[in-house]
Amino acid sequence: DEVHFDDPAADVAAVFDLIEQRLALMPAVASWKYAKSLPVVDADREQVVLDATVARAEKLGIEPGSARTLFALQIEIARRIQAEKIDAWRSGREQPPPVRDLARELRPALDDIGDRLLRAIYLALPELQRPGFANSPAALQWQKRFGADAAKLVGALAALRDTPVPALARIKASAVLRIGTTGDYAPFSSDAGGILRGADIDAAVQLAKALGVEPHFVRTSWPTLMGDYRGGRFDIAMSGISITAERAAEAAFSASYHRGGKTPIVRCGRETSLDTLEEIDQPGTRVVVNPGGTNERFVREHIARAKVSLHPDNRTIFDEIRLGRADVMITDDVEVELQVRGKPGLCRATPATFTQGDKAILMLRDGELLKAVDGWLANEQRSGAVTRRLESALATAPVH
């Protein structure tokens, strides 16, 4: 099965669509009432609708007052549509549509739309809460197409807020696990032409299955990871994320599922002469490094005598070694594994690493969620699934 990123614009469009679907049933509702000579307003039924909205919103972490306001507005518009239709039928200007049973058919359909609308709102909430939402092109376009009522509805949508609820209970109530991932880090998370692949993508699909919910992949990036976390855009993030003190100060981390560190990659045959820092840091050694990240930081801190050259292009940096223009690069051991499998002539100099770091699942702080994720992960480690997924991703990940 192919895995893709969620589309935030589609989440918003689903909200608009369900509001339209709800109102589109009102001529049928009015037709029943017209045929049975019933009044448009049914206060008891309105109370049932609003109570159900509040109860469901609370479970989803949607601030219940803001959800209630939106549904009260939909009811107000529904009443008006019905009154207008009944007027038109009474005066003979229009013919009523065929009568459909209100209690057995129409209200269950309205209940179902209401549930789906709240779930759609839940998924779209980060977009709806953006400061510019009411004036976003999507909102303005819908207003233009849908007319006067839409402006008020957009106002009520823009006023929806999230409210804190324990993450695992919310995930189960929504039946969705929102997974933040970057799509730029093989063998853990890579986006190849819109299809997500990698060990962490496969793991996330399995984790969602274990929790009994649907995986939704939310696009994030290294610079925005913690901002997206704070903005409530995902429940967990899986992307080969290293545990750092900075991240752990805000988010929870699962147990480690990968331990690794910096290690040298060399031209095959030169392994034994370049497998320690002492050997590498000689005046005759040419070290190549990509600038800006932890690789450069490591080289600056540990290489004093060797000649260091910066190579800014990650796609060609390994060719520098292959073609003999550099002797060694020091990078993360997973990346070394990926390169030596994909590029003949390149070899890992030592099974050891110069540094040690852990990768883990980043998640919202909720004891129940942590327990569920760690319990699942321990199982996956025991069964060998974690190793198997990494091996398979290393065998198939694109090597640039």
Ligand SMILES: O=C(O)C(=O)C[C@]1(C(=O)O)C=C[C@@H](O)C=C1
């Ligand atoms: O269920 C009905 O009878 C409707 O007319 C629909 C609806 C609603 O929007 O939920 C609208 C007005 C009524 O007072 C009660 C409920």
